[in-house]
Amino acid sequence: xxxxxxxxxxxxxxxxxxxxxxxxxxxxxxxxxxxxxxxxxxxxxxxxxxxxxxxxxxxxxxxxxxxxxxxxxxxxxxxxxxxxxxxxxxxxxxxxxxxxxxxxxxxxxxxxxxxxxxxxxxxxxxxxxxxxxxxxxxxxxxxxxxxxxxxxxxxxxxxxxxxxxxxxxxx
Amino acid sequence: xxxxxxxxxxxxxxxxxxxxxxxxxxxxxxxxxxxxxxxxxxxxxxxxxxxxxxxxxxxxxxxxxxxxxxxxxxxxxxxxxxxxxxxxxxxxxxxxxxxxxxxxxxxxxxxxxxxxxxxxxxxxxxxxxxxxxxxxxxxxxxxxxxxxxxxxxxxxxxxxxxxxxxxxxxxxxxxxxxxxxxxxxxxxxxxxxxxxxxxxxxxxxxxxxxxxxxxxxxxxxxxxxxxxxxxxxxxxxxxxxxxxxxxxxxxxxxxxxxxxxxxxxxxxxxxxxxxxxxxxxxxxxxxxxxxxxxxxxxxxxxxxxxxxxxxxxxxxxxxxxxxxxxxxxxxxxxxxxxxxxxxxxxxxxxxxxxxxxxxxxxxxxxxxxxxxxxxxxxxxxxxxxxxxxxxxxxxxxxxxxxxxxxxxxxxxxxxxxxxxxxxxxxxxxxxxx
Numbered sequence: 001x002x003x004x005x006x007x008x009x010x011x012x013x014x015x016x017x018x019x020x021x022x023x024x025x026x027x028x029x030x031x032x033x034x035x036x037x038x039x040x041x042x043x044x045x046x047x048x049x050x051x052x053x054x055x056x057x058x059x060x061x062x063x064x065x066x067x068x069x070x071x072x073x074x075x076x077x078x079x080x081x082x083x084x085x086x087x088x089x090x091x092x093x094x095x096x097x098x099x100x101x102x103x104x105x106x107x108x109x110x111x112x113x114x115x116x117x118x119x120x121x122x123x124x125x126x127x128x129x130x131x132x133x134x135x136x137x138x139x140x141x142x143x144x145x146x147x148x149x150x151x152x153x154x155x156x157x158x159x160x161x162x163x164x165x166x167x168x169x170x171x
Numbered sequence: 172x173x174x175x176x177x178x179x180x181x182x183x184x185x186x187x188x189x190x191x192x193x194x195x196x197x198x199x200x201x202x203x204x205x206x207x208x209x210x211x212x213x214x215x216x217x218x219x220x221x222x223x224x225x226x227x228x229x230x231x232x233x234x235x236x237x238x239x240x241x242x243x244x245x246x247x248x249x250x251x252x253x254x255x256x257x258x259x260x261x262x263x264x265x266x267x268x269x270x271x272x273x274x275x276x277x278x279x280x281x282x283x284x285x286x287x288x289x290x291x292x293x294x295x296x297x298x299x300x301x302x303x304x305x306x307x308x309x310x311x312x313x314x315x316x317x318x319x320x321x322x323x324x325x326x327x328x329x330x331x332x333x334x335x336x337x338x339x340x341x342x343x344x345x346x347x348x349x350x351x352x353x354x355x356x357x358x359x360x361x362x363x364x365x366x367x368x369x370x371x372x373x374x375x376x377x378x379x380x381x382x383x384x385x386x387x388x389x390x391x392x393x394x395x396x397x398x399x400x401x402x403x404x405x406x407x408x409x410x411x412x413x414x415x416x417x418x419x420x421x422x423x424x425x426x427x428x429x430x431x432x433x434x435x436x437x438x439x440x441x442x443x444x445x446x447x448x449x450x451x452x453x454x455x456x457x458x459x460x461x462x463x464x465x466x467x468x469x470x471x472x473x474x475x476x477x478x479x480x481x482x483x484x485x486x487x488x489x490x491x492x493x494x495x496x497x498x499x500x501x502x503x504x505x506x507x508x509x510x511x512x513x514x515x516x517x518x519x520x521x522x523x524x525x526x527x528x529x530x531x532x533x534x535x536x537x538x539x540x541x542x543x544x545x546x547x548x549x550x551x552x553x554x555x556x557x558x559x560x561x562x563x564x565x566x567x568x569x570x571x572x573x574x575x576x577x578x579x580x581x582x583x584x585x586x587x588x589x590x591x592x593x594x595x596x597x598x599x600x601x602x603x604x
Contacts (some may be wrong), residue, residue: 062364078398086541143419162368
């Protein structure tokens with residue numbers, strides 16, 4: 001555990017909680033504002049493999065999501081059309097963000113932040129879903145230590161077969 | 172099962188009207204029909220298993236399902252592919268719990284019987300001490316999938332030892348199959364990493380859509396089409412693409428774009444500029460050289476189903492197979508595919524755009540899943556299950572166009588859907604099991 005000062009810890013946690021609020025309130029345009037222009041947003045596909053499997057991970061792999069900012073804009077633009085039927089009426093989501101761990105990065109103005117998430121999703125007709133996992137973020141420090149932008153997010157999902165895909169959410 | 176069929180037969184015939192113009196809601200929810208499907212569709216037909224490139228080396232395996240039967244598909248030392256039930260012959264526990272990997276043998280974790288990569292029983296724990304005689308290897312090996320075909324780098328299997336050869340099972344769809352999968356020397360590469368997700372709905376909705384449903388596209392996917400079309404390009408390219416659909420009485424269906432002038436723009440929007448250019452300059456001419464111009468440079472397949480459950484969206488670079496999980500749920504396994512000859516920038520555009528549009532979290536996939544989910548929800552109701560659904564679109568006299576092999580209609584016809592459900596019904600009600 002590196003010597004992260006409590007103020008920085010608080011500032012990062014507050015930033016993550018505010019982000020979760022934007023997502024759950026579906027203020028996606030405001031959420032996009034918090035992302036660096038060079039953001040890389042990745043949700044790798046995971047699978048169940050034997051414990052001693054030595055097959056090398058291939059260099060080229062599909063991911064559930066592999067978006068830059070323009071790709072994330074496409075997803076938000078779809079939700080803003082008013083024609084995204086899977087979101088009519090809107091899905092209710094709740095992001096619970098926990099276990100926030102901060103480590104310095106090799107870049108002086110960046111922080112490596114890991115957090116755990118649990119996302120509860122409710123759709124019409126008592127249909128529910130949930131996702132748990134870990135986010136590996138790179139937060140870039142702007143001006144002072146209370147403002148950040150998200151420069152990279154890798155989402156490690158704990159589901160291998162996604163139990164639902166009527167999802168317009170961001171992790 | 173045969174008794175059940177005899178008992179059901181009078182009811183079966185009415186499920187899909189003789190002209191195919193209407194359909195009973197029961198086909199999507201009935202548990203008895205579902206059990207019949209497992210025996211008569213999934214244990215009979217050729218089913219897609221895995222891209223051969225996903226299991227390149229001896230011992231490489233991929234775990235999947237044929238119907239609800241779990242199977243291991245394994246590359247053999249001689250380069251062939253074997254598939255067998257993922258079920259130990261002692262008490263039926265699984266031989267392998269992983270999705271994919273490499274194995275020298277498969278050992279059941281219950282009592283430790285082991286099997287080689289072809290599913291042949293090798294060792295029985297305690298055999299020399301506790302069994303009166305050696306266990307008969309021929310009788311007690313894992314149940315092999317008797318028929319395997321590798322066609323253009325795609326592995327198919329059938330549980331029916333007497334099934335026609337895979338090529339013959341394509342019937343009049345063979346030229347269209349080639350126009351999708353045999354366009355180049357190297358065929359299609361699957362990018363490693365299979366998308367897997369569950370949909371709450373009946374598998375036939377997804378299959379029928381891939382065979383024949385150009386109709387839903389601009390409504391279901393309106394938001395996604397608007398979203399992927401860059402600012403300044405005006406409205407999404409809707410009615411500008413006149414399309415046609417081939418359909419086979421065997422249930423296969425393939426949609427083709429006839430507006431080749433617009434295709435480069437469409438490819439650029441859907442996939443990316445490199446892909447658009449490469450398709451015009453290399454991919455289509457190369458395919459035309461192998462297959463002739465009709466289904467390569469004059470028309471291009473844009474969606475298709477090889478009955479019952481193998482679907483391809485060529486302009487979106489994805490193949491998928493639908494695995495039934497009861498009448499009310501199915502699993503999708505999908506891969507992003509690119510022509511083997513494609514340069515790195517085309518592979519990258521395919522990988523990224525396919526995930527965005529048609530991966531498990533793809534924006535187009537969400538639209539479809541929501542609709543299928545709603546259908547299932549309503550069909551929990553008694554009155555809803557007594558209803559019939561309309562499949563009459565384009566049911567006028569067949570427009571015969573000698574230019575094309577087989578039967579081709581405009582995409583504003585549901586002929587492909589009618590044929591899909593008639594074929595399904597024929598299999599269910601066949602005389603012998």
